[in-house]
Amino acid sequence: MTTVTASGPLPEDTYDVVIVGAGVVGCAIARRLAHHPALRVALVEAGDDVGQGTSKANTAILHTGFDAVPGSLEARLVRDGSRLLAAYAAESGIPVEPVGALLVAWDEEQLAALPRLAEKAARNDCHDTRLLGPADLYAREPHLGPGALGALHVPGESVICPWTTTLAYATQAVRAGVHLHLETPVEHAGHRDGVHHLTTPRGPLRARRLVNAAGLHADTLDRALGHHDFTVTPRRGQLIVHDSFARALVRHILLPVPTALGKGVLVAPTVHGNVLLGPTAEDLDDKGATESTAEGLRRLREQGRRILPALLDEEVTAVYAGLRAATEHDDYRITADPALGSVTAGGIRSTGLTASLAIADHVTGLLAGTGLDLGPERPPDPVRMPSLGEADPRPHERPELVAADPEYGVLVCHCERVSRGEIRDALAGPIPPRGLDGLRRRTRARAGRCQGFHCGAAVRELFEEGRP
Numbered sequence: 001m002t003t004v005t006a007s008g009p010l011p012e013d014t015y016d017v018v019i020v021g022a023g024v025v026g027c028a029i030a031r032r033l034a035h036h037p038a039l040r041v042a043l044v045e046a047g048d049d050v051g052q053g054t055s056k057a058n059t060a061i062l063h064t065g066f067d068a069v070p071g072s073l074e075a076r077l078v079r080d081g082s083r084l085l086a087a088y089a090a091e092s093g094i095p096v097e098p099v100g101a102l103l104v105a106w107d108e109e110q111l112a113a114l115p116r117l118a119e120k121a122a123r124n125d126c127h128d129t130r131l132l133g134p135a136d137l138y139a140r141e142p143h144l145g146p147g148a149l150g151a152l153h154v155p156g157e158s159v160i161c162p163w164t165t166t167l168a169y170a171t172q173a174v175r176a177g178v179h180l181h182l183e184t185p186v187e188h189a190g191h192r193d194g195v196h197h198l199t200t201p202r203g204p205l206r207a208r209r210l211v212n213a214a215g216l217h218a219d220t221l222d223r224a225l226g227h228h229d230f231t232v233t234p235r236r237g238q239l240i241v242h243d244s245f246a247r248a249l250v251r252h253i254l255l256p257v258p259t260a261l262g263k264g265v266l267v268a269p270t271v272h273g274n275v276l277l278g279p280t281a282e283d284l285d286d287k288g289a290t291e292s293t294a295e296g297l298r299r300l301r302e303q304g305r306r307i308l309p310a311l312l313d314e315e316v317t318a319v320y321a322g323l324r325a326a327t328e329h330d331d332y333r334i335t336a337d338p339a340l341g342s343v344t345a346g347g348i349r350s351t352g353l354t355a356s357l358a359i360a361d362h363v364t365g366l367l368a369g370t371g372l373d374l375g376p377e378r379p380p381d382p383v384r385m386p387s388l389g390e391a392d393p394r395p396h397e398r399p400e401l402v403a404a405d406p407e408y409g410v411l412v413c414h415c416e417r418v419s420r421g422e423i424r425d426a427l428a429g430p431i432p433p434r435g436l437d438g439l440r441r442r443t444r445a446r447a448g449r450c451q452g453f454h455c456g457a458a459v460r461e462l463f464e465e466g467r468p
Contacts (some may be wrong), residue, residue, distance in 0.1 A: 002174045002430045006048060006182040009203045014195060015179075016040045017367065018207035020186050020221060022047075023055040024162065024356045025348050026213035027169035031380070032360035033367075034176035038375030041178045043170070044198075044205065046185035048434040049441075051166035053215050055353070056441060057290070057322025059239070059279060060270055062086065062096060062158040063354040066121035066129065067258055072331045073362075075124050078351045081358035085165070086158070088357060091382055094164045095271040095389025101157035101253040102132070102141065105149045106306070110257040114152045117257070121154065129154050143249045145306045157253050161271050161388055162353050163441035168385050169356070171430050176380035180431065181205075186214075189224040191340055209372050210342040211363060216287045216325050218333075218346035230333045230346055234287045235326040237279025237350075238296040238319065240304070243449050244273040244390075246314035254307055265303045267311065272416075272444065273390035274317060277304045283326065292319045317449050324349050334359065336366040343367055386422060388444050395419055412462065413455040415448020420462065427466035439463055 017033055019026050022045035030043040047053070062085060065078030089096045105111040114131055121129045132151045138144060140153075174180050181202070188199040189210070198205040212221045219232040247269060256264035268276045280296045297319060304311050327333060327347040332355075336343045343366045345359060352359070368374055386395075394417050395401050395408040402409035407421035426433060426442040433439040436446065436459065445459050446452035452459065 003179040004174055004182070004431055005180070006434060007202070010181060010184070010200065010205055011179070014206040014208060015042045016207070016372070017042070017209045017211060018196065018198065018205055019043045019211040019213055021045065021213035021215050021218070022050040022170065022180065023053050023213065023215050024051060024166045024169070024353050025345055025359055027051070027166050027173065028356035028360040029211055029213060029345070029363050030173035030178045031169040032364050034173045034178050034380045035377050036374040037177060037378055042181060042205065042207070043173065043178055044181045044184045044186065044200070046183070048183050049438040050170040050180070050431060051163060051441070054322055054324055055162060055166050057320050058162055058350055058353060059266065059268060059276060060159055060162045061253060061268065061354070062160040063351050064126045064154060064156040065124050065351070065354070066126040066154050067117060068124055068351070069330055070120060070123040073334060074332045074351060074355070077332065077355040077358040077362060079125055081355035084357040085160070085354060089160060089165070092168045093385045093387050094161055094168060095387050095392060096158050096160045097269070097271050097389070097391060098156070098158045099252055099269055100153065100155040101255050102137065103152040103154065103255045103257055104137070104144070104307070105151060105257060106147060108149070111149045113257050114150060117152055126154065126156060128156060141251060141254065143308055143310050144254070145309050159253065159269060159271050160353070164385050164388055165353065165356070167431065167442065168383050172380050172383045174430055175383070182434070186221065189221060191225070194341070196341070208341060209367055209370060211367070212342065212344040212346065215348070216323055218325065218344060222344050222346060225337070225340060225342055225344070227337070227344070229335060229344070230327040230329055232325045232327055232346070234284050234289065234323040236282040236284055236289060236321055236323055238292050238300065238321040239276055239278030240297060240300055240316055241318040241320070242275040242277065242311060243315040243317045246275040246311055247273050249308055249310055249314070250275055265300060265307070267304065267308050271389040271391070272447070275311065275314070277311065279322070287323065290321045290323060292321050315449060318447070318451060334362060334366070336370055338370040341370050341372070343370070386425065395422055412458050413445040413448060415450050416444040418443045418445040423459065423462050424466060427463065432468055436460065436463060
C-alpha cells in the first residue's frame with residue numbers, strides 16, 4: 001500500500017531518514033533508499049507535487065558531462081549518472097532521443113576555444129567528439145544562420161523527458177514503501193538526543209537521519225543545521241517553446257561556446273516534438289521569481305535569429321522560466337555531517353537531472369558513513385511509465401489498446417493527442433496530480449499549440465470527476 005499525503009497530521013513515530021525536497025534529486029534519493037526495505041523513509045515537499053521546482057523547468061538534456069570541470073564531483077556524477085539514467089529510461093519507458101550536440105563557433109575566439117573544449121571532453125572520458133568545418137556543419141544543420149565558422153560535435157548528448165523521470169523515481173519509491181508528504185514545507189529544523197526535529201504546518205516530523213535536497217532553499221536548511229557552506233543565488237532561465245511545426249528546422253542540440261554563467265542560449269529539440277530556445281541566465285534575489293519578462297524574451301529572440309533565423313517565423317507554443325540553484329562554488333556541494341547524522345545535496349545546477357541516479361548512490365554511501373544501518377538490499381519492482389515522446393506511438397495509435405479499452409481512442413486534447421484513458425490513468429496513479437499543471441506533466445494535456453483553449457473545459461471536468 002502506498003502512502004502519499006497532502007493534508008492532515010503527519011505520523012508521530014520516528015523515521016530512519018527524512019529527505020527534504022521532492023525534485024529530481026530528492027526523488028532519486030528516495031528511490032535509492034527504497035532498495036533497503038528495512039528503512040523507514042519519508043520524502044517531504046513544500047509544493048503539491050513532485051518535481052514542482054527547478055526539475056519541471058529546465059532544458060531537458062541528458063548530458064555527457066563533456067564540459068564539466070575535470071576531476072570535480074560534478075564531472076564524476078554526471079558521467080556516471082548519464083550512463084545510469086540512459087539504462088533506467090530504457091527500462092522504465094522514459095523517452096530519450098540521442099540527437100547529439102553541436103557547439104557552434106561564431107567568431108575566431110570561439111573557434112580557437114573548440115580544440116580546448118575537445119581536450120576537456122577527453123579528460124572527462126568523452127572521447128568521441130569531433131571538430132567540424134563550416135561545410136560539414138552546414139550539411140548537418142542546413143537552417144543554421146549564416147556566418148558560423150565551425151563546431152565541436154558531441155554525439156553522446158541526448159534529450160529526455162524531465163517530468164516523467166522525476167515521477168518515475170517517486171512512483172518506484174512510494175510503491176516500495178517510502179512515505180511521500182506533499183504540501184509539507186519545513187519551517188524549522190533542530191537536533192537533540194540524536195534525532196532531527198522538523199517543524200511543518202502539518203505538525204512535527206522526526207528522523208534519525210536527514211537529507212537536505214531542498215534545491216533553491218538548500219542553503220536555508222543548511223544554515224538551520226548549523227552550517228554555512230554555500231549560498232544559493234537563484235539563476236533564472238527563461239525559455240521559449242516553439243510549435244512542433246518547427247521541429248524539422250533542427251537536428252541537433254545547438255550550443256554556444258560556454259561561459260562562466262553557464263552553457264548560454266541554445267536551440268534544442270524536445271522529446272515532445274517541440275523546439276526550445278533559451279535559457280537566459282539572470283542572477284536574482286527572489287527565489288520565487290519564475291515569471292517571464294519582455295526584455296528576457298526579446299534577448300532570446302535576438303540570439304535565436306542568429307542561430308536559426310527561420311525559427312522566428314514559427315509559432316510560439318509557450319514561454320516559461322525556471323530557477324537554477326547557483327552557488328559561489330563551481331561544483332556540487334554534497335557533504336555529510338556524521339555527528340549530526342545529515343547529508344546536504346546543494347548547488348545542484350542544470351546537470352542535476354543527468355546526475356540524479358549517481359547523486360542518489362553517492363548520498364546513500366554518505367548516509368552509511370554516518371553510521372546508518374541500511375539493512376539488506378532488495379531492488380524495488382521496476383516501473384513502466386506512459387511514454388510522452390513523439391518517437392513512440394501514442395495510445396490512440398495502438399489498435400490493440402483501443403480495442404481492449406475504447407477510452408484510449410477518445411481524444412480530449414487534440415493538439416497533443418491525449419485520450420480520456422490517459423487522463424483517467426494519471427488520476428488513478430500512485431501519485432495522482434493535485435492540479436491541472438500536474439496533469440499536464442503526466443499526459444501533455446493542455447501543453448499544445450492552443451494551450452488548453454479548446455480542451456481546457458473538458459480536461460478540467462475530467463480532472464474534477466477523477467481526482468481522489
